[in-house]
Amino acid sequence: MLNTLKQINSTSAFNRWAGLEVTRAQSGEVELTMAFREADMAQYSGFLHAGLIGGLLDTACGFAAGTVAGSVLASHFSVNCLAPAIGEVFIARGRVVKAGKKQVFARAELFAQTGDQLKLVPTGDAILVPVEER
Amino acid sequence: MLNTLKQINSTSAFNRWAGLEVTRAQSGEVELTMAFREADMAQYSGFLHAGLIGGLLDTACGFAAGTVAGSVLASHFSVNCLAPAIGEVFIARGRVVKAGKKQVFARAELFAQTGDQLKLVPTGDAILVPVEER
Amino acid sequence: MLNTLKQINSTSAFNRWAGLEVTRAQSGEVELTMAFREADMAQYSGFLHAGLIGGLLDTACGFAAGTVAGSVLASHFSVNCLAPAIGEVFIARGRVVKAGKKQVFARAELFAQTGDQLKLVPTGDAILVPVEER
Amino acid sequence: MLNTLKQINSTSAFNRWAGLEVTRAQSGEVELTMAFREADMAQYSGFLHAGLIGGLLDTACGFAAGTVAGSVLASHFSVNCLAPAIGEVFIARGRVVKAGKKQVFARAELFAQTGDQLKLVPTGDAILVPVEER
Numbered sequence: 001m002l003n004t005l006k007q008i009n010s011t012s013a014f015n016r017w018a019g020l021e022v023t024r025a026q027s028g029e030v031e032l033t034m035a036f037r038e039a040d041m042a043q044y045s046g047f048l049h050a051g052l053i054g055g056l057l058d059t060a061c062g063f064a065a066g067t068v069a070g071s072v073l074a075s076h077f078s079v080n081c082l083a084p085a086i087g088e089v090f091i092a093r094g095r096v097v098k099a100g101k102k103q104v105f106a107r108a109e110l111f112a113q114t115g116d117q118l119k120l121v122p123t124g125d126a127i128l129v130p131v132e133e134r
Numbered sequence: 135m136l137n138t139l140k141q142i143n144s145t146s147a148f149n150r151w152a153g154l155e156v157t158r159a160q161s162g163e164v165e166l167t168m169a170f171r172e173a174d175m176a177q178y179s180g181f182l183h184a185g186l187i188g189g190l191l192d193t194a195c196g197f198a199a200g201t202v203a204g205s206v207l208a209s210h211f212s213v214n215c216l217a218p219a220i221g222e223v224f225i226a227r228g229r230v231v232k233a234g235k236k237q238v239f240a241r242a243e244l245f246a247q248t249g250d251q252l253k254l255v256p257t258g259d260a261i262l263v264p265v266e267e268r
Numbered sequence: 269m270l271n272t273l274k275q276i277n278s279t280s281a282f283n284r285w286a287g288l289e290v291t292r293a294q295s296g297e298v299e300l301t302m303a304f305r306e307a308d309m310a311q312y313s314g315f316l317h318a319g320l321i322g323g324l325l326d327t328a329c330g331f332a333a334g335t336v337a338g339s340v341l342a343s344h345f346s347v348n349c350l351a352p353a354i355g356e357v358f359i360a361r362g363r364v365v366k367a368g369k370k371q372v373f374a375r376a377e378l379f380a381q382t383g384d385q386l387k388l389v390p391t392g393d394a395i396l397v398p399v400e401e402r
Numbered sequence: 403m404l405n406t407l408k409q410i411n412s413t414s415a416f417n418r419w420a421g422l423e424v425t426r427a428q429s430g431e432v433e434l435t436m437a438f439r440e441a442d443m444a445q446y447s448g449f450l451h452a453g454l455i456g457g458l459l460d461t462a463c464g465f466a467a468g469t470v471a472g473s474v475l476a477s478h479f480s481v482n483c484l485a486p487a488i489g490e491v492f493i494a495r496g497r498v499v500k501a502g503k504k505q506v507f508a509r510a511e512l513f514a515q516t517g518d519q520l521k522l523v524p525t526g527d528a529i530l531v532p533v534e535e536r
Contacts, residue, residue, distance in 0.1 A: 008178060011178050012176065012177045012178050012183065013172060013173055013174050013175065013176040013177075013183075014174060014175055014176060014177060014183035014185060014186065015177075015183075016174075017174040017175075018185075038147060039147055040147050040148060040150075040151040041147060041148055041151075042146065042147040042148060043146045043147075043148060043149075044142060044145050044146050049146065049147075049148035049149075049189060050188065050189055050192040050193070050196075050208060050211065051148060051152075051185045051186055051188055051189020051190075051192070051193075052148065052185055052189075053188075054184065054185055054187075054188030054189065054192065054211070054213070055183060055184055055185020055186075055188065055189075056185075058184040058185070058188065059184070059185075062184075073215070073218075074184060074215055075214070075215050075371055075395065076212065076213065076214050076215065076344055076395055077184065077188070077212065077213050077215075078210065078211065078212030078213070078346070078480065078527075079188070079210065079211050079212070080209070080210050080499070080507050080527065080529070081207070081208055081209050081210065081211075082499065082500040082502075082507055083500070084207075097482070097484065097525065098484040098485070098522075100484075102370060102397055103343055103397065105482050105484055105525075120500075123499065123507075125480075125482065125527065127343065127344055127395065127482070129370055129371065209505055209529065210478055210529055212346065212393075212480070214365070214373050214393065214395070216365065216366040216368075216373055217366070231348070231350065231391065232350040232351070232388075234350075236504060236531055237477055237531065239348050239350055239391075254366075257365065257373075259346075259348065259393065261348070261477065261478055261529065263504055263505065276446060279446050280444065280445045280446050280451065281440060281441055281442050281443065281444040281445075281451075282442060282443055282444060282445060282451035282453060282454065283445075283451075284442075285442040285443075286453070306415060307415055308415050308416060308418075308419040309415065309416055309419075310414065310415040310416060311414045311415075311416060311417075312410060312413050312414050317414065317415075317416035317417075317457060318456060318457055318460040318461070318464075318476060318479065319416060319420075319453045319454055319456055319457020319458075319460070319461075320416065320453055320457075321456075322452065322453055322455075322456030322457065322460065322479070322481070323451060323452055323453020323454075323456065323457075324453075326452040326453070326456065327452070327453075330452075341483070341486075342452060342483055343482070343483050344480065344481065344482050344483065345452065345456070345480065345481050345483075346478065346479065346480030346481070347456070347478065347479050347480070348477070348478050349475070349476055349477050349478065349479075352475075
């Protein structure tokens with residue numbers, strides 16, 4: 001499962017650019033890791049940009065859904081910004097809340113790591129729609 | 135107002151990397167434009183990645199809020215993915231729905247341009263919290 | 269279309285209790301009206317309760333979706349509370365944003381009427397899933 | 403804390419009508435219970451109406467926020483409808499995810515009880531804004 005997700009991850013140009021790695025996967029759960037680069041990932045204050053926050057949370061939800069439902073497309077995602085996204089490494093953990101035939105509901109949490117410390121920064125929700133395999 | 139937003143936009147490393155431009159601004163409304171690059175902006179199927187979709191919508195909402203409320207931080211944003219984000223250029227239009235003292239509600243629409251055609255792809259909502267100017 | 273929705277509306281016990289009426293309907297758009305009753309519809313401050321706000325917005329989205337997609341079930345709805353819901357009559361206007369085969373995206377606005385004045389109070393979004401007719 | 407919430411709960415006309423009871427409360431967490439009445443709480447298929455689903459989730463989030471932040475007003479809430487809301491009794495559990503000075507983020511789960519069985523039906527998120535005490 002981990003290898004399949006790593007392979008899918010490598011087919012996304014944006015994920016390659018961001019250095020996104022799939023670091024854990026099991027049925028209904030995944031973990032993604034991304035090192036912060038101030039030179040091209042920051043917003044106005046030097047924190048992680050909302051685009052990368054949303055991208056990490058959406059990808060964690062989509063990959064978690066993928067472990068139980070095959071190919072999926074996100075139809076909705078939302079992000080709650082609990083705290084400024086400041087850290088050296090970002091770790092997103094996604095899990096399936098409910099997998100139906102027509103829709104999969106998933107959630108994800110994004111943690112900012114600085115030294116040994118992990119801090120929960122935003123959380124996200126997504127609705128994924130299973131698609132027929134090509 | 136347009137020049138102020140252009141200047142703020144230029145301070146975000148991610149916005150510079152993405153080639154995001156502020157193309158219109160008036161009180162409560164902004165337009166952003168970004169050319170698609172398949173080499174580093176695509177997801178698995180070659181469409182615009184959710185991270186850039188979310189980043190464009192969130193930025194359009196934040197800049198629209200900024201035109202009426204000064205510095206703001208997003209506390210929540212959500213995205214509805216109406217159609218696959220396929221296009222040569224992406225145009226995000228954000229507008230303020232309600233500007234309160236504690237919170238600003240904004241909405242944005244993302245259009246994909248291919249040749250002369252504009253197609254609405256996702257829509258987004260954000261809640262922005264005004265912050266004291268540094 | 270209006271008569272079909274009025275008939276469906278009358279089959280919901282909660283809608284009957286709330287005195288919800290379908291006052292307009294055309295393809296992709298509906299309007300609902302409900303008179304406020306302080307005796308059983310208020311929250312702590314005497315304003316319209318969030319349950320009724322959500323119920324009106326969700327129903328307006330669902331009925332709007334129904335005009336183009338037949339029977340639907342809501343899988344997600346969200347509400348932005350722009351202003352306190354104070355009024356004598358509440359009017360919800362829903363419209364379809366995008367009707368796909370698997371999902372219908374709809375939006376609604378809730379207006380509070382006091383005398384001749386209409387004020388936008390919350391807005392809502394819903395995702396509706398078409399179901400097979402029984 | 404439980405008594406304070408019970409007292410606040412009793413001041414809401416809608417909560418009294420719905421027979422909503424606060425059954426547990428501690429810092430950052432609450433539980434609400436409501437018996438289902440088909441005669442005035444049902445939607446078209448006889449399940450619990452979205453208005454009551456939203457009302458229970460929003461109230462559970464608001465009361466959970468109230469245990470740590472005093473008086474609050476909801477500015478946003480969203481609901482994911484995982485499964486049809488069918489049951490004899492509904493139990494909503496809300497908890498604070500993050501309590502900031504300007505905003506409190508809370509989540510809630512709604513369980514449907516039938517006999518001895520508890521089933522998770524929808525989940526919800528809310529953003530609450532602390533208000534000055536009157």
